Every structure is written in structure tokens, then in C-alpha cells.
Amino acid sequence: MTLTGAAPCLGQTIMTANAVDTNNDDWLHAEGSRLYDMNGNEVWLTGANWFGFNCGENVPHYLWSADADDCLTEIADRGINIIRFPISTELIVSWMKGKPNEVGSFSCNTDPSFTINVDFCAEDGKSPKDSMQIFDIMMKKCKEHGIKAFIDIHSPDANNSGHNYNLWYGKAGVTTDVWIDSLVWLADKYKNDDTLIGYDLKNEPHGKGPEGKAAAKWDGSTDENNWAYAATKCAEAILDVNPHALILVEGVEQSMSGAQEGDYWGMPDRKTNSPYIGAWWGGNFRGARDNPIKPKQGTSQIVYSPHDYGPSVYAQTWFDKNFTEQTLLDDYWYDTWAYINAEDIAPELIGEWGGHMDGKENQKWMTLLRDYMIKHHINHTFWCLNTNSGDTGGLWDSLGFQQGTGTTIKWNEPKYELFEEALWQTQKSGKYIGLDHQVALGKNGISLNDFYANYAASEGSNLDGGKTSSGKTINAEQPIETITTSAAPTTTTTSSVATTTTTSEETASNRLYGDANCDGQVDLSDAVLIMQSLANPDKYGLQGSDSHHLTKEGSDNGDVEGNGNGLSTLDAQAIQMYLLGKYKSLPVK
Structure with missing residues (x-):
């Protein structure tokens, strides 16, 4: 799935969904x-x-x-x-x-x-x-x-x-x-x-x-x-x-x-x-x-x-x-x-x-x-x-x-x-x-x-x-609650590139939200990289400049749940829910 354009327009709504459940938390890669x-x-x-x-x-x-x-x-x-x-x-x-x-x-x-x-x-x-x-x-x-x-x-x-x-x-x-x-x-x-x-x-x-x-x-x-x-x-x-x-x-x-x-x-x-x-x-x-x-x-x-x-x-x-x-x-x-x-x-x-x-x-x-x-x-x-x-x-x-x-x-x-x-x-x-x-x-x-x-x-x-190892577990009861702001930006499109005009509370951006590996696409590999960087920051954290490492730009792109609060497992889950069609756009706020 390839996305081009600006940050999405969100209305004043409250949306609640299960972050993980027995139907969606066991996928492998x-x-x-x-x-x-x-x-x-x-x-x-x-x-x-x-x-x-x-x-x-x-x-x-x-x-x-x-x-x-x-x-x-x-x-x-x-x-x-x-x-x-x-x-x-x-x-x-x-x-x-x-x-x-x-x-x-x-x-x-x-x-x-x-x-x-x-x-x-x-x-x-x-x-x-x-x-x-x-x-x-x-x-x-x-x-x-x-x-x-x-x-x-x-x-x-x-x-x-x-x-x-x-x-x-x-x-x-x-x-x-x-x-x-x-x-x-x-x-x-x-x-x-x-x-x-x-x-x-x-x-x-x-x-x-x-x-x-x-x-x-x-x-x-x-x-x-x-x-x-x-x-x-x-x-x-x-x-x-x-x-x-x-x-x-x-x-x-x-x-x-x-x-x-x-x-x-x-x-x-x-x-x-x-x-x-x-x-x-x-x-x-x-x-x-x-x-x-x-x-x-x-x-x-x-x-x-x-x-x-x-x-x-x-x-x-x-x-x-x-x-x-x-x-x-x-x-x-x-x-x-x-x-x-x-x-x-x-x-x-x-x-x-x-x-x-x-x-x-x-x-x-x-x-x-x-x-x-x-x-x-x-x-x-x-x-x-x-x-x-x-x-x-x-x-x-x-x-x-x-x-x-x-x-x-x-x-x-x-x-x-x-x-x-x-x-x-x-x-x-x-x-x-x-x-x-x-x-x-x-x-x-x-x-x-x-x-x-x-x-x-x-x-x-x-x-x-x-060989012993450490790992992260999934909380099946953890909900995602997303609340959008009332100040919704407007979007205009020129030459197939979307440009966002925002209120003073927003910053103009052409950021491709969800693209954590900076490859120009939003797909499962972005959610995977976020989880890897959290589970093993020494190997996958903020270092290097390719798709195998999380960069500062990638971290900003991947911060899609409660945008601005830093990366967490909720961001990876939000990307997966977006790919499954449960979220219509990213970020969710």
C-alpha cells in the first residue's frame, strides 16, 4: 500500500477500538x-x-x-x-x-x-x-x-x-x-x-x-x-x-x-x-x-x-x-x-x-x-x-x-x-x-x-x-482511545502532491505518517520496525540510515497514535489497524 499526501483531515470524534485481541495479535513476519x-x-x-x-x-x-x-x-x-x-x-x-x-x-x-x-x-x-x-x-x-x-x-x-x-x-x-x-x-x-x-x-x-x-x-x-x-x-x-x-x-x-x-x-x-x-x-x-x-x-x-x-x-x-x-x-x-x-x-x-x-x-x-x-x-x-x-x-x-x-x-x-x-x-x-x-x-x-x-x-x-532471551508480551485488554482535535486542517492538492493548510495549532507538513522505515510506503514492515526498535533498541534503534534501522525521521513518521507523544507499541498497532481498514487515515489523535 503506497500513500502520498499530507496529514489527514480529522473531525471532532471519539473512536475506541481494541488494540489487540485473539483475532489480530498473533500475526508473524x-x-x-x-x-x-x-x-x-x-x-x-x-x-x-x-x-x-x-x-x-x-x-x-x-x-x-x-x-x-x-x-x-x-x-x-x-x-x-x-x-x-x-x-x-x-x-x-x-x-x-x-x-x-x-x-x-x-x-x-x-x-x-x-x-x-x-x-x-x-x-x-x-x-x-x-x-x-x-x-x-x-x-x-x-x-x-x-x-x-x-x-x-x-x-x-x-x-x-x-x-x-x-x-x-x-x-x-x-x-x-x-x-x-x-x-x-x-x-x-x-x-x-x-x-x-x-x-x-x-x-x-x-x-x-x-x-x-x-x-x-x-x-x-x-x-x-x-x-x-x-x-x-x-x-x-x-x-x-x-x-x-x-x-x-x-x-x-x-x-x-x-x-x-x-x-x-x-x-x-x-x-x-x-x-x-x-x-x-x-x-x-x-x-x-x-x-x-x-x-x-x-x-x-x-x-x-x-x-x-x-x-x-x-x-x-x-x-x-x-x-x-x-x-x-x-x-x-x-x-x-x-x-x-x-x-x-x-x-x-x-x-x-x-x-x-x-x-x-x-x-x-x-x-x-x-x-x-x-x-x-x-x-x-x-x-x-x-x-x-x-x-x-x-x-x-x-x-x-x-x-x-x-x-x-x-x-x-x-x-x-x-x-x-x-x-x-x-x-x-x-x-x-x-x-x-x-x-x-x-x-x-x-x-x-x-x-x-x-x-x-x-x-x-x-x-x-x-539460549535464554528477553521478550515483550501483549496485553489483550489494552484499548486504544483516540480523540481528534476540533481544529481540522484543510487539504488542497497540486500536481498529485497534497499540501496541508492548518490552523495555528498545526504545523504544515507533507510527512507520510506510518512510514517508519522511510521507504515511501506504509506497510507491515513499518509496524515491524517500530516493534523491533522497542524490543531491541541497540540493534534497531536510532542509528544508521537504511530501512533496517529507525531514524529520527522514521521515528517522527511512525508516531501516529496520540501524535507527538513518542513511539510505543500503540503506534505499531495503529499502523496494523490502518492496513486492515479499521482506521481510515493516519495519524489518529
Whole structure:
């Protein structure tokens, strides 16, 4: 959002709004290779996948035999702070058109002695609610349990095997424009609800180079099958309606190797000196070195999201030895995706990892990747909770519901034990750390506020070797009260530059209020810089002359709440509320 002009005209009104609440205080942003909350506190997303919205049933699997609250209670109690929900574009389009697809394999039991997921049933008690209503209810339940969520577009069409399709367009009438429009619609619908904090734009774009236009590639072109170009356009469109959302971008399958001059995408492969370098589907980010994702709004919301698997899924060449962390880095990880984190380019979230507990090579690979993610603060969502993933199995072995006792979930305890070490938790007391500032994560969990108020400085977490840190907390009850002056300035415009004529109580100014980083725009990065300067003044305070430091001019620009009283968290919150459309202009007085 770019603004030009003078200080706004304000009438004599009194306006009151909540500065923060459970719907708007948990948005995250990127700086370097890590993610932070609005106060500049570091966070770690450690979660799991729960598929079903992407399938023909249009609903998370097992809700026909398990109660959603029971499942989410156990998910929170087990320390999972975020869920990745695969979904299809076709399903979102049906919501957008006002004709939500029906759910399958789910029926409402009319027997009062068997009450399961009663809030998913219509008023008649006999028919299930539609798929959009159930999605909304699931998001509400996640919020109540202190769990965050993001969706991933698993396929264009609703298809239990839709992940096998290469591209984000070309099925069920889904074009690139329809794909973007549907995501923008959902982002706009949820822009005031920080339960749904991000959008994984497409699961595993893939295809081999010789397939040409039928395969996803990553380069500097504007070709429709260029994933980097499409993802950038989609990111920009989403951020236009919700500048707070995280945008997760996966990789492709193959990239050009540069083996010979004149090699081109779509050419036949060679038996030796191949023009292509392969990877897991969605795992190849070699093209991002020269063509990174840089939306017009900046990169503060971009998260790269590779997928990585072990030999139980496919016997890749890098497993053809007594592999170690170092050989995996040398042979595959580093140049394919790990450099992004290691070189502090952007945060990463391994959107899918996991597999069978074979007691051998696959389990060895899972342990090596888990430990690497912990050591290097890489976010992740394990594949998967579901029992019905054929090539990996799930964290759950079985689920069943019985009246009176509720849902019984049998966890695969050895797999969970391996996974559990990579969940965000306090270093000594082992309390799971949630991403909600107010709501604790399960019976052995704490809220983000609680962690930074009571644990971060004393014991730290299982990141960075237990390094302790200080942080700021958010007061959910703190109101913003803004009272305007009765002397409202008048504004005239000449040659597209607004000039303000004021009373003697005002000073003439062309200041761009809200532009704390002095880049000529008002966007989320301004609120972020204000919070960073307050949380870490030595690093971000009044020094330097670039957008990474707060300058005197930037401080004056950012002083938008109760203008003239100095910077505070209220200024950052006011900018965010302005971006969300809750304030029509800045400053507010």
C-alpha cells in the first residue's frame, strides 16, 4: 500500500477500538532466516499435517469416526502448535461461488446415545453442514485449543490422488487466475482471524524437464508454468488483502544443471551430463538463487517450504552410502534447499517430512533431519497425523469413538517420540510453547506471552542450545482511545502532491505518517520496525540510515497514535489497524 499526501483531515470524534485481541495479535513476519511475532519475539512453528479437505470427502479424514474436539485436545496436549490443512482449489472455488461442495463419508447420527461432532450437523440433526461451514468450525476449534493453522493447495481438483498432478492449473476448470482469485477470496475472508496465519500456495509443483510446458519450472520467465513467476503474482494478490499473512512457497522437482551451453527447458534428457538436476517433488530451490520470490510488498511474509523424505518413500541416490548429516548436505540438502536458511536469506518450513519407523535407514534419515531442523531453527509440519498415508503411515495408528468415553486415539508412540524432540518446548521444564499470545497450548503447554514473560529469560527453549532471551508480551485488554482535535486542517492538492493548510495549532507538513522505515510506503514492515526498535533498541534503534534501522525521521513518521507523544507499541498497532481498514487515515489523535 503506497500513500502520498499530507496529514489527514480529522473531525471532532471519539473512536475506541481494541488494540489487540485473539483475532489480530498473533500475526508473524520474517527477518532473515527466522520468524517473529509483532513484538519482535522469535517463534518456531512445529506442527503436523491433517489431510482430507483436499480429497473427495471435502473434510478432514476421521471426523466420521472421531470427535474433532477430542482430536484437537490431543493434538494440543501433544505439543503440536500448528496444523497444515491440505485443500483443493476446487473446494475453495465452490465456497467463493456460494455453493459449497458437500462433504462425503460423514453422516449425522440421529441416535442421541451416539453424539459425535454434533456442531457439524444442521439444525435438523440429520444432515451434515456444508464443507465451508465445517472448515470455519475447525478454525474456531483450533483457536480455542491454542493451535494455529495454514492451508496448502494440494491440487486443483478435489482428488484423493490429486498430489500426483504437476501444476496449479489445468484441472476442474482451474486456471492460474482462478487459483489466485480463490486464494485471495479466502485470505480476505480470514484477514481478521489470525488462526489461519498462512497460505502454502501449491503442494509439490513438479514435472521433469523434458515434459516442457507440462512441468513446473523455476526461472526468470513469465511463462505460465514458471512457478517462481506464478507464486510471486499470487503472493502479491494475497498480501494486497492481508499484508499479515505468511506466504509459503514450495520448490519444484527439476532445475537446469548448466551442464552445456544452449541447454533449455523441455529438451530431451541425456544419459550422461544431464541438463537437469532432480529433487523431491516441491524440494528444489536451486532456481531461487537467481530468481528469488520478491513480491512488491517486500519479503517480510515469504517462507520457503521444501519437502524432504527418506528412502522408504524412494531410494534416491544420496542414500546409496552410509549417509550422514554431512553427506546429505554435500550430496543434496545444501544446494537444493538448506542454503536458504544457512545463508540467512529467508525462513524455511519443511512442509512435509516423515515416514515409516523401520529401525533402519529411513529412521536414521528422520533422526538426522529432525536434529538438523532443531540446530538451525527450521520450522516444520510432519507428514502426517492421518493413518491412511500409504508411503509414510501416520502419527496416529487408529481412532475410534465410543459414547461416554469419547474418542480413543492410538498414537504410534515410537514415531511420536522421535518427532516430539522437534516440538517447540521450554528447555528444562518441557512445556510446549504455543503461537497464541493468550491461549495456552494444551494441558502441558503455555502461551507465547507466558513463555516470554516467565520462561524465555530463565531457561529458554530447545532452540539455539537453550539460549535464554528477553521478550515483550501483549496485553489483550489494552484499548486504544483516540480523540481528534476540533481544529481540522484543510487539504488542497497540486500536481498529485497534497499540501496541508492548518490552523495555528498545526504545523504544515507533507510527512507520510506510518512510514517508519522511510521507504515511501506504509506497510507491515513499518509496524515491524517500530516493534523491533522497542524490543531491541541497540540493534534497531536510532542509528544508521537504511530501512533496517529507525531514524529520527522514521521515528517522527511512525508516531501516529496520540501524535507527538513518542513511539510505543500503540503506534505499531495503529499502523496494523490502518492496513486492515479499521482506521481510515493516519495519524489518529
